[in-house]
Amino acid sequence: MKKKTAPATASAFSRRYSRLIRSLSQKDTKVVISMGSGGIRMFAHISVLRFLEKIGAERHISEVWGSSGGAIVGLFFAMGLKADQIVQQADDFFKTHHLQLVPSAFSIAKNILKEAVSKSNGGPVLKGFHNINESLQALMGKTLETGKQKYPWYCLAYNLEKNRTDVLTHTPIPEGLYRDFIFPTDPMDAIIASSAIPVIFTPKVIADAGGKRTYTDGGAGEEIPTVSIYKKWLQDREVGLEKKKRLLVIAVDLGTDLSTIDFFDGWLIRKIPALQHLRMTVHLTDLIRRARIADQKRLLVRDPNVELWEVNVNLSNVSFLDVKAIPKVVDLAETIVPAEFDRLNASLLT
Template identity: 30%
Template sequence: MLATSCAVVSSKSESEEEQSLAGMTLEEVRVETHKTVRVDHQRPIIAIALGGGGLRGYAHIGVLQALEEMGFDPDIVVGTSIGAIVGASYAAGSAPDQLWQSAEDTKVYSLADFTMGGLGFVKGEALARWVDSLVEGKPIERFPKRFAAVASDLDRSVPIVLMKGDAGQAARASASIPGVFVPMRYQGGTLVDGGVTSLVPIRVARAMGADVVVAVDIYCHGPRYPATSIMSTLLRVTQAQSCLIAQSELVEADVVIAPVVLPAGAQDATGRERARQAGYDAAKSAAPQLEAILWEGHHPVARSARVEPISNATIP
């Protein structure tokens, strides 16, 4: 049964948060994968990479609903920021319809535990507890599907891959937007939102052994923030910088599903449904490409079969 409210637990100290996570660099993930993952030549290893994008993340649920209808069953789930939150619950065994029900039942403001001063005004503990409730307290390594949340080491400017330990803390680290959430201390470094270094974590999926990566970009193919104020101008600059960095990684995916979601369109019931439908439609429009790439014979498909981003904007 998918929980829809935060469990009441005591707050963790910084040292407890560190102990509950196990992070690796991309190269360390590659080495670990080489040592532990058995190569199955009967079929390709398939991954889905769910990108960051804040409240646009309701679109991820629509994508997963459509992919489930197509019989798409990934071996690996990797997520950044909101993609890590949705991805953790999905990888832990929640069906997409359960995810949607939980999203509808949860008020976003209930996850904002405000704090004064410091390096952010949201602690993130409520978010971590909520994610833990979604996964029923299971650590990442006990999920039915292989899963990783991607955070960014702000001091070293590298992605940190969280593949073991507390799912709630991993999702919290991955979604710690700089200046909004209090960053997490980890192994002497500072962890912030994974979108700083890997907005759509395709390279992480490859490092985990994926032959085929289906990427979901909910941030870079939609309308831009209108530059009507200082804040909106800064948001637009941030989006432009993030998407410029992300583009070099997006070209490495086999399929890119890119729902067009309005920047602030998921803050009410109508907006949430619109975002979910955008994700569903974009994934459905990618059906021919998914079938060609994922089910061509019984062997990994050549990367040359990659297609351009598929968006719901192409649907009449």
């Protein structure tokens, strides 16, 4: 009896999302999954991957893109790990590592004071409170050593010297094609650069034959990979590398706001004028970022050959740096993600 039940359930699931499956399986459509920034909220991406696995979407995906936390989960997926395997890797990591991402209010005040009295540094006031190299190495190292790449993977990082978004990848690319746009990069260096959240983490310096570049969080320029995906697709079509005439981007938005960090509600913020100014600045930055995301999405949908599926996993009430919030993120995502795909399925033509 058990053997008969599973196919029936799978068949019912396929019928329920038949419109999604039909769109994904179009031979002339390139399907790209785009995982947005989110810090600890990145674990919500796993629910999206689990859903896509259920409808058999993996065989239709051509590329995996990510920014910040989305780049980390995206790299796991691109290296062939299933959703449940990513969860297991994360569980193993947190059982053996104590990870603190949120700086204390005291460390913020000390850093501000240190930079204020230093005349030798002409850079930004806040350089960052943590270096996440070792943590990401522990989290990703085994997968990169033993895994085999299943999908082309690209991540975004913001180039501080050039004031632009760069694409970093360990996927082989044609020499000279994506000049000053896509850079061959060690995958560990790439996710460290993409995840270097401004103020919180130390910027990542990458030096190679092309020179030295300093990167901060990919979300600083493109929180959800959209414009960069579109740009690459157009370039590939222009030179004949891409034969498919349509582009479908599954863009996962985790609603990341810097102002949700817990220390912005702390007592020290209310007592020190400089920190109050920082809080207001960060809130304004969030508003600007959300407006920019909307503009970037509009650029894609103006092209009749591009389809954008917006999967909005709104976790704005969950701090994106609080490791203790991971179970809450997972629980919320397991409810939100199916509802989002229900909405998308209903929006498609029969």
